[in-house]
Amino acid sequence: MTPWKIMSTVSCVALLFAISARVESRPLDSAKHPKDPPKSDKFITTKEKNDSKSETTDTATDSHKAPAPQASSKWQFSVTPYAFLAALNGRIGVAGQTTQVNASFSDIFKNLNFAAMGSFEARKGKWSFVGDAMYMSLSGQRVTPSPFFSDIDVDVKEVILDPVVAYRVMNLERGHIDLLGGARIWHVKTHLTFQPRILPLVDVEGSKNWVDPIVGARGVASISPRVFLFGRFDMGGFGINSDFTGQAFGGVGYQWKPRVAFIGGYRYLRVDYVNEGFIFKTAMSGLNVGAKFNF
Numbered sequence: 251m252t253p254w255k256i257m258s259t260v261s262c263v264a265l266l267f268a269i270s271a272r273v274e275s276r277p278l279d280s281a282k283h284p285k286d287p288p289k290s291d292k293f294i295t296t297k298e299k300n301d302s303k304s305e306t307t308d309t310a311t312d313s314h315k316a317p318a319p320q321a322s323s324k325w326q327f328s329v330t331p332y333a334f335l336a337a338l339n340g341r342i343g344v345a346g347q348t349t350q351v352n353a354s355f356s357d358i359f360k361n362l363n364f365a366a367m368g369s370f371e372a373r374k375g376k377w378s379f380v381g382d383a384m385y386m387s388l389s390g391q392r393v394t395p396s397p398f399f400s401d402i403d404v405d406v407k408e409v410i411l412d413p414v415v416a417y418r419v420m421n422l423e424r425g426h427i428d429l430l431g432g433a434r435i436w437h438v439k440t441h442l443t444f445q446p447r448i449l450p451l452v453d454v455e456g457s458k459n460w461v462d463p464i465v466g467a468r469g470v471a472s473i474s475p476r477v478f479l480f481g482r483f484d485m486g487g488f489g490i491n492s493d494f495t496g497q498a499f500g501g502v503g504y505q506w507k508p509r510v511a512f513i514g515g516y517r518y519l520r521v522d523y524v525n526e527g528f529i530f531k532t533a534m535s536g537l538n539v540g541a542k543f544n545f
Contacts, residue, residue, distance in 0.1 A: 343440075380416055386408045428467065440528075441454075465484065
């Protein structure tokens with residue numbers, strides 16, 4: 251089973267867990283618990299009249315109690331800095347020159363020049379705006395089996411922005427489910443240097459910017475007062491710019507304080523982009539850990 255299928259399954263499990271919470275929280279059918287038949291006024295005792303008055307007073311008091319929690323009508327915000335401890339696999343190319351990339355997280359960490367990652371969310375009622383940003387600058391050397399070149403120096407700078415709008419379709423006692431729609435914005439700059447052996451040195455560089463539409467869903471399900479599961483799945487591209495892009499992210503969170511939660515899980519992000527000799531067909535996969543701050 252591929253990592254893409256594994257992560258899709260993990261995300262779906264989190265969503266299904268949230269849906270099951272709704273089924274469990276449904277009230278019992280009133281038909282199974284019929285009310286006692288009304289008594290005739292002739293047989294109502296003084297005590298029962300007093301009890302009736304007390305119940306009437308309690309009902310009037312209950313009508314002024316706060317309703318069950320719903321989506322807040324006030325703006326709520328959260329910031330989540332995180333680290334994507336990913337491996338990178340795939341094929342990249344510039345100006346007709348291509349190379350295969352198979353870098354583990356330890357390889358990436360060793361050759362990482364700079365990285366910054368985080369997400370932001372603003373929510374009011376059932377609507378949310380979610381922004382995710384990731385920047386990575388990598389450089390390294392790859393030995394090539396080609397008899398024409400000795401090895402290849404690879405330098406990749408990558409910016410990924412995910413602005414999406416979310417709408418809450420299920421607000422459950424133990425979780426919620428949102429539908430997502432938005433875009434994935436890419437900026438990729440690749441520099442390849444093929445060191446000479448039989449052929450002379452070849453040095454090529456290129457960059458591309460493109461935008462892919464994406465749709466998806468996300469969900470959260472509480473399994474205890476402090477522990478919760480979460481999942482997100484999206485897909486897009488549809489041949490407009492990329493042939494395909496998709497992401498699956500699932501894991502577990504711990505509510506440390508009312509406004510602070512720690513999260514961790516497995517994330518898979520893929521893109522298949524080919525345009526005018528520029529090739530970026532890669533998959534990033536690995537642990538994603540961070541902390542979420544609500545305010």
